[in-house]
Each structure stands twice: as structure tokens, then as C-alpha cells.
Amino acid sequence: MLLLLVDYLIGIDSGFRVLHYLTFRTILGVLSALAISWFIGPIMIRKLTSNKIGQSVREDGPQSHFSKKGTPTMGGTMILFAIASSTLLCGDLSNRYVWVVLLVTLAHGVIGFVDDYKKVMLGNSAGLAARWKFFWQSVVALGAAGYLYTSAQLPAETQYIVPFFKSITLDLGWAYILVTYLVIVGSSNAVNLTDGLDGLAIGPTVMIAAALGIFAYLSGHSSFAQYLAIPHLPKSGELVVFCGALVGSGLGFLWFNAYPAMVFMGDVGALALGAALGVLAVLVRQEIVLLIMSGVFVMETISVIIQVASYKTRKKRVFLMAPIHHHFELKGWPEPRIIVRFWIISLVLVLIGLATLKLR
Numbered sequence: 001m002l003l004l005l006v007d008y009l010i011g012i013d014s015g016f017r018v019l020h021y022l023t024f025r026t027i028l029g030v031l032s033a034l035a036i037s038w039f040i041g042p043i044m045i046r047k048l049t050s051n052k053i054g055q056s057v058r059e060d061g062p063q064s065h066f067s068k069k070g071t072p073t074m075g076g077t078m079i080l081f082a083i084a085s086s087t088l089l090c091g092d093l094s095n096r097y098v099w100v101v102l103l104v105t106l107a108h109g110v111i112g113f114v115d116d117y118k119k120v121m122l123g124n125s126a127g128l129a130a131r132w133k134f135f136w137q138s139v140v141a142l143g144a145a146g147y148l149y150t151s152a153q154l155p156a157e158t159q160y161i162v163p164f165f166k167s168i169t170l171d172l173g174w175a176y177i178l179v180t181y182l183v184i185v186g187s188s189n190a191v192n193l194t195d196g197l198d199g200l201a202i203g204p205t206v207m208i209a210a211a212l213g214i215f216a217y218l219s220g221h222s223s224f225a226q227y228l229a230i231p232h233l234p235k236s237g238e239l240v241v242f243c244g245a246l247v248g249s250g251l252g253f254l255w256f257n258a259y260p261a262m263v264f265m266g267d268v269g270a271l272a273l274g275a276a277l278g279v280l281a282v283l284v285r286q287e288i289v290l291l292i293m294s295g296v297f298v299m300e301t302i303s304v305i306i307q308v309a310s311y312k313t314r315k316k317r318v319f320l321m322a323p324i325h326h327h328f329e330l331k332g333w334p335e336p337r338i339i340v341r342f343w344i345i346s347l348v349l350v351l352i353g354l355a356t357l358k359l360r
Contacts, residue, residue, distance in 0.1 A: 163286075
């Protein structure tokens with residue numbers, strides 16, 4: 001939106017040319033999203049509390065969670081509002097990549113909102129039926145994948161990049177749609193499964209978003225892309241503004257979500273943020289790198305798959321409880337220790353992901 005005013009503002013003062021710079025708009029996106037989150041956070045928490053929109057707690061879960069019962073949830077709406085506002089304010093609204101990632105994120109937010117609404121407001125503990133949740137996630141993901149495939153303007157936009165090998169690229173053809181679908185839906189559900197402790201999901205999400213922003217910036221810059229032997233995607237650079245908005249809103253939410261949490265994000269936030277990471281990875285052609293950086297999310301998801309498969313086939317549990325963060329809780333680990341250690345693991349994995357830029 002600011003870019004629409006640039007020519008007029010430059011006529012007033014040439015100093016407004018700074019608004020053209022991607023780096024400046026990214027910084028502005030981070031700070032504006034952070035400020036919006038800080039401003040509306042207390043208001044939203046009061047509204048959620050007064051309307052008794054609180055978290056329910058499983059009876060068979062860790063005993064320490066009973067103190068969380070009634071904590072306001074659906075705080076992810078604050079994250080989405082901050083992301084959307086900052087992106088629309090600071091981003092280039094003529095860039096189709098920006099609209100794809102923003103619309104997919106908000107669409108998953110709507111799916112999560114319906115799920116949370118059914119659980120909290122209507123008293124339906126099951127929320128949105130799993131089959132319908134998966135159906136609508138699939139509709140959104142396939143719609144985005146189909147659009148990106150049919151609107152691709154360069155071969156690099158649909159090629160599969162293998163990290164650590166500069167010369168290995170695979171032309172996916174129609175398989176691009178399947179890969180994109182799996183990345184978006186898988187990432188969305190993985191973050192949702194991880195969102196079980198105060199700040200556990202939002203910390204790695206912020207780190208990964210920042211790293212994907214670096215990939216977006218470098219891919220959008222022809223000289224950097226050529227030097228690093230990564231695909232040059234001219235329109236991808238603008239995604240760094242969205243990544244900045246995600247980082248700022250995530251940090252703003254963490255201000256209120258840090259242990260002990262004043263508010264939880266709910267499915268409205270978790271499903272949306274996971275989908276956002278998935279779309280970003282697809283747009284900058286770094287799906288495998290996302291898999292590396294999202295190691296904590298992957299670990300949480302695999303723990304659930306193993307637990308369910310083991311119980312159905314052997315009637316035995318591998319973990320005390322799944323996802324795996326609950327296993328460590330039941331083993332006696334304090335919640336802050338689990339959270340910080342998982343953050344540290346995420347930071348290491350993000351650094352390994354960034355190392356793929358040079359180790360080729």
C-alpha cells in the first residue's frame with residue numbers, strides 16, 4: 001500500500017525513495033507487525049477472557065496442564081491480523097507470490113477458526129471433523145498448487161532443487177502439484193501437532209520464517225542467486241516482506257504466549273502458520289531445506305504416527321504420550337526446559353538449512 005503512495009510522497013520529499021527499498025520495507029514490516037501485536041494483544045486477551053473463550057484440558061494429559069484450563073485461546077487471530085496488515089501496508093500488492101502466500105495463510109486460518117469455534121463456543125470437543133478439516137486444507141492447497149503450476153513463467157519455478165548439490169534439479173511436471181500439496185498440508189498439520197506447550201510452536205516458526213526470508217531475498221536477487229547457484233526467481237524477493245511480518249507478529253504473540261502463557265494461538269494460528277511456511281518453501285523452491293529446518297515439527301509428527309501405528313497393531317504405546325513433548329513432560333521434564341531445548345534444536349537445524357546456501 002505504501003508503494004502506491006511513493007510517487008506522491010517523493011514529490012513532497014525525495015527522502016521517501018527509501019520506501020522503494022525491499023530491506024527497508026521488510027524492517028518496517030517486522031516492526032509494524034510487532035507493534036500491532038503488542039497493541040491488540042491485551043485487548044484481545046481481555047475480550048477472550050470476558051467471553052470465556054478458554055482452553056480445555058485433556059483429563060489423561062500431564063497434571064501440570066490443569067492449571068492452564070480456561071486460559072484464553074484463538075489468539076492466532078492476532079497473529080493473522082498483524083501479518084495481513086503489515087503485508088498489505090509494506091508489500092508490493094502487484095506481486096502474485098505475495099497474494100498466494102497471504103491467501104493460503106488466511107484460508108487455513110479460517111479452517112482453524114471454525115475448528116476452534118466448534119470446540120470452544122459450541123462445546124464440541126471434537127471440533128471440526130478431521131475429514132472435513134483435511135478436505136478443506138486439501139482444497140486450498142490444491143488450488144494454490146494448480147495456480148502456481150499454470151502461472152509459472154520460468155522453468156525454475158517448478159523444478160525440484162536438491163540441497164548440497166548445485167547441479168541436481170528435477171523437472172517435476174504435473175508432479176509439482178502433488179509435491180506442493182503435500183508440503184502445504186503436511187507443514188500445516190505438523191505445526192498444529194507441535195502447538196502443545198507455551199511458546200513451543202511459535203519459536204521455531206519465527207526462526208524458520210526468518211530463514212526462508214533470507215532464501216527469498218537471495219533468490220530474488222540475480223547476482224546473489226548466480227553466486228550461490230540457487231534458482232533465480234525474480235518475484236520471490238518480495239516474499240521477504242511477508243516473512244518479516246510473520247516474524248514480527250510471531251514475536252509479538254510470543255510476548256503473551258511465553259511460559260506461563262496468557263493466551264494460546266489455537267488451530268486458527270497453528271494451521272495458518274504451518275501452511276505459510278509450506279507455501280514459502282514451495283515459492284523459493286526449498287522444500288527439502290524446509291524439511292531439515294522443521295526437524296522439531298517433523299519429530300512431533302512422526303511420534304504421533306508411531307504411537308498410533310503401534311497401538312493399533314500391537315496394542316502397546318511407544319511413548320508415554322504423543323506428541324513427543326508430552327512424553328518428556330510425563331518423564332518429569334519441566335515445561336520451560338522442553339520448550340527451550342526444542343528451540344535450541346530448531347536453531348541448529350535452521351543454521352544447517354542456511355548452510356546449504358554455500359555447501360554445494
